[in-house]
Amino acid sequence: MMKRRKWWHSLGLYAVILFWSFIVIFPFYWLFTTSLKQPLHVARGPRYIPFVDFQPTTEHWQELFTGVQGDTTIRHFNNSVIAAIGSTILSVIVGAMAGYGLSRFQYYWRILGWRNDNIAYWIISQRFLPPALFVVPFLVIYSTFRLIDTHIGLILVYTMINIPFAVWIMRDFFDTLPVDMEESARVDGATRWQTFMKIVLPLSTPGLVSIAVFSFIFSWNEFLFSLMLTNFNAITLPVLIAGQNSTRGIQWWSISALTLVAAVPVIVISLLLQRFITRGLTAGAIKG
Amino acid sequence: MSETEIQVRKTGAAPSKGSREDTIMKRVFLSPAVVIILLFSIFPLIWSLGISFTDVQRGGSAAISAAQVENPDYNGFLGMGFEVTLRNYQRILEDSRLHTTARNTLFYVVAGITIQYVIGFGLAVVLNQEFRFRRIFRVLFLLPMMTTPVAAAYTGRMIFDQSLGPMADLFKHVSQFLGLATAIRVPWMTDPGVAPWTLVIVDSWQWIPFVTLIILAALQGMPEELYEAARVDGANGWQIFWKITFPILLPISVTVIMIRGLEIFKIIDVIVIMTGGGPGSSTESLTMYIKDTALQFGNFGYAAAISYVLLVLVIAFTTAILALSRRLVPQNRA
Numbered sequence: 001m002m003k004r005r006k007w008w009h010s011l012g013l014y015a016v017i018l019f020w021s022f023i024v025i026f027p028f029y030w031l032f033t034t035s036l037k038q039p040l041h042v043a044r045g046p047r048y049i050p051f052v053d054f055q056p057t058t059e060h061w062q063e064l065f066t067g068v069q070g071d072t073t074i075r076h077f078n079n080s081v082i083a084a085i086g087s088t089i090l091s092v093i094v095g096a097m098a099g100y101g102l103s104r105f106q107y108y109w110r111i112l113g114w115r116n117d118n119i120a121y122w123i124i125s126q127r128f129l130p131p132a133l134f135v136v137p138f139l140v141i142y143s144t145f146r147l148i149d150t151h152i153g154l155i156l157v158y159t160m161i162n163i164p165f166a167v168w169i170m171r172d173f174f175d176t177l178p179v180d181m182e183e184s185a186r187v188d189g190a191t192r193w194q195t196f197m198k199i200v201l202p203l204s205t206p207g208l209v210s211i212a213v214f215s216f217i218f219s220w221n222e223f224l225f226s227l228m229l230t231n232f233n234a235i236t237l238p239v240l241i242a243g244q245n246s247t248r249g250i251q252w253w254s255i256s257a258l259t260l261v262a263a264v265p266v267i268v269i270s271l272l273l274q275r276f277i278t279r280g281l282t283a284g285a286i287k288g
Numbered sequence: 289m290s291e292t293e294i295q296v297r298k299t300g301a302a303p304s305k306g307s308r309e310d311t312i313m314k315r316v317f318l319s320p321a322v323v324i325i326l327l328f329s330i331f332p333l334i335w336s337l338g339i340s341f342t343d344v345q346r347g348g349s350a351a352i353s354a355a356q357v358e359n360p361d362y363n364g365f366l367g368m369g370f371e372v373t374l375r376n377y378q379r380i381l382e383d384s385r386l387h388t389t390a391r392n393t394l395f396y397v398v399a400g401i402t403i404q405y406v407i408g409f410g411l412a413v414v415l416n417q418e419f420r421f422r423r424i425f426r427v428l429f430l431l432p433m434m435t436t437p438v439a440a441a442y443t444g445r446m447i448f449d450q451s452l453g454p455m456a457d458l459f460k461h462v463s464q465f466l467g468l469a470t471a472i473r474v475p476w477m478t479d480p481g482v483a484p485w486t487l488v489i490v491d492s493w494q495w496i497p498f499v500t501l502i503i504l505a506a507l508q509g510m511p512e513e514l515y516e517a518a519r520v521d522g523a524n525g526w527q528i529f530w531k532i533t534f535p536i537l538l539p540i541s542v543t544v545i546m547i548r549g550l551e552i553f554k555i556i557d558v559i560v561i562m563t564g565g566g567p568g569s570s571t572e573s574l575t576m577y578i579k580d581t582a583l584q585f586g587n588f589g590y591a592a593a594i595s596y597v598l599l600v601l602v603i604a605f606t607t608a609i610l611a612l613s614r615r616l617v618p619q620n621r622a
Binding site for chain 2: 010013014016017020021023024025026027028030031034042043045046048093094095097098100101102104105107119123126128129130131132133134135136137138139140141156157159160163164167191192193196217220221223224227228237238241242245246250252255256259260262263266267270271274277278281282
């Protein structure tokens, strides 16, 4: 039911919306236009509009993908992809299994007196521990097992961090899934595992996509562990940007291009799969 | 279903193959997650607590090397190459840099939560109105949250640059417009009093959408009849908001505030990019100090000890929020 608003009410509403749209868009606009600026246009104070204030150039983008710089960019891009996809796959598998277990079976850990809810809370509570707590033990453990600066090392840490949320969302998801079909499959002689693989998982695509997106975005954006546990081979894009930021000083034009290379994949994925993100976050927060 | 079948089910002697399979399968499903958490979370935590009571350092402990001058056979606690000591915890009490970083972290949490909650809530109310292209704006307003934090920080650094950034330019033009003789110059990232606020602004730009998203979802779930009834009783918009909307959203607000607070406790990337912790230590966070202590100074024992300071602060924060929510939110609804 639409109530007619007073004109000043509408005016205020649109003013707020336009103002906030500007706040949201301007940084992206600035990042993008800076990547097209020549050094002179950065050094002589802010220039705003391409072709009016300054003549845009794509040379920093070309430079970013050719020659030595091109190798660096692509190598670190690949590092980010490997770390993110590796941990996403592991998190989805482990998260879906544990979520299913917690949704369909009764657990009782006698020593602690924990049941399903306690176990679920214990798992999600891991998500909120400050990662700084793990800095020292991981440095020590990883150097003992020679996992420093390896892809597998990063994949394992990120999986550890992604699992709690994945379990939480999947348990929630399986709770809403009716058990009838599973039961009839079981009556027909399917094992638990077959039921899970053939019946449950195909029905769970929305939930699985949701945890995959979260795991991917988190691993792609992660900074602290990548900084701690890599030093050359496995460095991911955020750490590369931070490094260039301190060594290359005011060469904003090329760092801006690099930053966009890091940011755009996540933005595109988020926009395409936005409803899964919304769904996962609201389910997680409102239930929790 | 026949009489005997029911009988069988009740006594629990039902298809035993299935139930035996299930007792195995239920372990199979949950074990990977539990094993990973035990191995990669609980075990490191305990190990780290142990390290915090030692003088473990990268490249060997200095105290051991000193003692070996007199006694070459000496190799610390049980011959493991380090000493067991309380020194790390003593140092916590005296370390003024630690106190500064702890204070900064708490400032980020309190200022960040306040700004993000107030503005995020306001935007959710705005987006809950009906207007043209509402769907587009709902997605647009989420964009900052979907950006890599490092990218947001880096863009912030360019925008707030004191001479080359558009913010400085804006202030210059405003000063000219007001007819001031000298332009107002805000030392966004170089003044110990201003720089923490600049960081909060950048972090808030990114995470206000999170608050908006959750509150908007909750607003959309509110029954329309409530408002109708209030309107029939003659309540105005302001009264409806404070008497109905806000109280109903209190529980979810507590959750949002807690999640944001816990996330801000982890803040590091924005600071590393924008100020590097400076000027001095005025913008350094605890996480950053822990990272430097471990990585730069190689002092694992002390880094482990101060990471437990961070944990204590996090637990105190969570407890305080939960206690507050228990007081604010009527028990029957929570």
